[in-house]
Amino acid sequence: MTAIMALLLTIGVGAIAVIHAMWGLGSHWPEASEEALACAVVGDGRRRMPPPWQCFAVAIGLVLMALWPWYALGRIAEPVVLAGSYTVAGIFIARGIAGYSVRWRAHFRDEPFATRNRKYYSPYCLLIGIGYIALVAGELER
Secondary structure (H helix, E strand, C coil): CHHHHHHHHHHHHHHHHHHHHHHHCCCCCCCCCHHHHHHHHCCCCCCCCCCHHHHHHHHHHHHHHHHHHHHHCCCCCCHHHHHHHHHHHHHHHHHHHHCCCHHHHHHCCCCCHHHHHHHHHHHHHHHHHHHHHHHHHHHHHC
8 A cells, every 4th residue: 555655656746846847948838938837836926937957956856755755665664764754744744834824825926826826736735745644654554
């Protein structure tokens, strides 16, 4: 069962990594222009996307987190692996919770980001974070 959870996490986080890499390469998907994309995925008033190196840095971090479950399988009892798993879960859960905070909403208020964050981005981050915790729980049960 934990292998299925690892696969789901790899696919879910890996897809986000691919999208960030595409943005680093200059893609405007899923929007029609860079300005529309910045409004949709950054939401802080900027009209240009972050520089490519930042998109690639996020993509690399996400790739590492997408591959982490496979490293953790069978090793979860090791303190470093357990701490790493909880750290990854914490990053996603913190991002998910932050997206609902008053301070976050005051800073990131551009549409369609604000609505998408509330409906999709934050819940997705929470779900992924819970997935990493479920992976740990499943491995600790073994």
